[in-house]
Amino acid sequence: MAEETLGRSLTGLPPPGTAETVLLPGAAGRIEALVAVPEGAPAGIAVVCHPHPLHGGALTNKVAYMLAGCALKAGLIVARFNFRGVGRSEGVHDQGRGETEDTLAVAAWLRERAPGAALLLAGFSFGAFVSLKAAARARPALQVSIAPPFKYFENEPLPPRPPAPWLVVHGRDDEVVDYAGTRAILERYTPPPELVSLDGVGHFFHGRLRDLETAVSAFIQRQWPSVGRLAGGAADGLSSNHQPGRFHA
Numbered sequence: 001m002a003e004e005t006l007g008r009s010l011t012g013l014p015p016p017g018t019a020e021t022v023l024l025p026g027a028a029g030r031i032e033a034l035v036a037v038p039e040g041a042p043a044g045i046a047v048v049c050h051p052h053p054l055h056g057g058a059l060t061n062k063v064a065y066m067l068a069g070c071a072l073k074a075g076l077i078v079a080r081f082n083f084r085g086v087g088r089s090e091g092v093h094d095q096g097r098g099e100t101e102d103t104l105a106v107a108a109w110l111r112e113r114a115p116g117a118a119l120l121l122a123g124f125s126f127g128a129f130v131s132l133k134a135a136a137r138a139r140p141a142l143q144v145s146i147a148p149p150f151k152y153f154e155n156e157p158l159p160p161r162p163p164a165p166w167l168v169v170h171g172r173d174d175e176v177v178d179y180a181g182t183r184a185i186l187e188r189y190t191p192p193p194e195l196v197s198l199d200g201v202g203h204f205f206h207g208r209l210r211d212l213e214t215a216v217s218a219f220i221q222r223q224w225p226s227v228g229r230l231a232g233g234a235a236d237g238l239s240s241n242h243q244p245g246r247f248h249a
Contacts, residue, residue: 014036016039019037020035021034024109026084026089026101027102028101028102031089031090031105032088032089033059034059034080036078037077040075043075044118046072046122047079047106047119048067048068048122049103049131050082052126053093057083059087062209063146066209067080068080071122074120077110079109081102083099084102099126100130103121120220120224121142121144122216123144123146125146125203129153132159133159139164142165143164144216144219145193147177147203151177165194165223166194168194169195169212171198
């Protein structure tokens, strides 16, 4: 019933089953976003944040694309967007501060067009940290963080724990963000997030996107049962630090 109500209340979005590029208002000027709407009645909304803008990060990043695909297959309206200074987004890079405001602006824009919709907030690398910072104000229903680079933000306070079920996926052989360091920081949270560790996987998930997709889709399926279809196929090398049964692949 909630999904039917949400479907009737949608305004100013692409038609069902389509995606469109939009320029929406932000604190530093216009924000370029690609908004995709599922074919059926939407069950919620999702915002996806890309990796570091100064190292080639953009909404076209393959991990950001995969995260958006998981959310769309789960029945969510998805916006993946370019941070300020990337693509057609106006403004200049702001070391994660202004980018947090960009994330909140995109979430607010979606919420205006889908009133009452629950939010999935997700990000990869730099985008994982920024979306984690945004969570305190965005109040997501689910949080997904892929290889969050805490070590690059040691001069900032540790972001508060998201007020929602929280998944972190990290490769054990990440050559950019140290796996052990990330795990140590995650254990400072109460409760700690669900951590899925991928054996033999580097920072950019080369050749292992399917495993990452399986982990994210399974999390959505389990934690948000009104949406989602579990990604099929086996996931070799997939492990979790939680009790058996917490993660199924």
